[in-house]
Amino acid sequence: MPAAASKRVRGTQIRRHFIIGNTACVLPAPGFPDPPPEGHTKGWTVYVRSLPNGPDLSTWLKKVQFKLHHTYTDASRTIEGPGPFEVTETGYGEFGVEIRLYFAPESGEKAVYREHYLSLAPYGSEEQKARQEKENKIVAEKLETVEFNEPTQEFYKSLTAEEQFQWLKVKKGRGKGKKPDYVFEGEVEPTAQLPERAQGGGEGSLGAGGTWSQGYERQVVAQLRESAGALEQMLEEERRGMEERKRKLQEVGASIAAK
Structure with missing residues (x-):
């Protein structure tokens, strides 16, 4: 029998923001089969990712199931934590990818569904399209949010622990013979909330790093x-x-x- 879930933290709600999106390029391209499969003109990666300055997804996300178009072999792909939660493939057409998020067992939460429409063609203004074609890179992302209402006590500890930001720290030397420090770098402080302003851009900008x-x-x-x-x-x-x-x-x- 599965272990009983711990008691819940009453009157508490915790949100987690994350990104669902895809990158795409025209084949042939680095990282993809050359020559590409017959009839395949695009290479792409669909993913679920943390915000650039947000908590590590693996603190609350156990696995992600990506359901591709039925014409793909093994159309249902499950990626276990700690990730990266992504699937890379080649093809020629756009379609909706069904995504199912499974939470950590101690959460006592049911899986939730999301969907992402795979974008393979340049979009936006003429200037944006020209840049995408020149760089041979399409990035299509959207911000998603999950809410945990009255989380279990064990899950609450994971959602509020300092370790969830460990992935953002870099090693800094302190001199010969001294133990190195692990510190945060960047313009935006690590936070579980959306930053007030975008990193490396003005109000409301979206850079290549997904500066939500x-x-x-x-x-x-x-x-x-x-x-x-x-x-x-x-x-x-x-x-x-x-x-x-x-x-x-x-x-x-x-x-x-x-x-």
């Missing part, structure tokens, strides 16, 4: 609200048009009935 920030999050939310407002205006105009067409049809019907 609260500023970028606010920008996306504002854009979504603006789009929702524009859509609502279009729907209202369509509703008025429908009412006007309905009124005219009623007038025509009344006119015919009167004859």
Whole structure:
């Protein structure tokens, strides 16, 4: 029988942000079979990753299952922790990758589903497309969040332990004969929260390193609200048009009935 889950920390919620995305390139390219399989024109990697300054995924993520298009051999690929949680393949077409996240056993949490649409073609402005073609690299990412409501006591310890940031430390020498230090480097302090500003960029920028920030999050939310407002205006105009067409049809019907 499985071990009973520990008691839960009442009134507590812990969030973890992470990235789901893919990179892609035109074949032939380094790291892929040369020559590529017949008919395959693109190489790609789909992944689940930590934020550049965030906690190590393996502190809460046990394994990830990637479900590829049914035409692939072994279309269901499971990657065990500590990762990297990614699958690299070649192909020619885009499709939705189903992703199932399994949490650490001590969490007592059920697996959750996410989906990522594999992007293989350049996108964005003409300048962005030109840069992607020149570098032969497509990066398509999105920020995802999971919430652990009233986590088990054992899982809570893992989610709040300093060790989850160990992967961000680098070794610094202290002189001959002295034990080296392991310290953080970079412009953004390690945190489980989204940083206020992006690393190496301005408000809301997204660099090659996936510099997610609260500023970028606010920008996306504002854009979504603006789009929702524009859509609502279009729907209202369509509703008025429908009412006007309905009124005219009623007038025509009344006119015919009167004859």
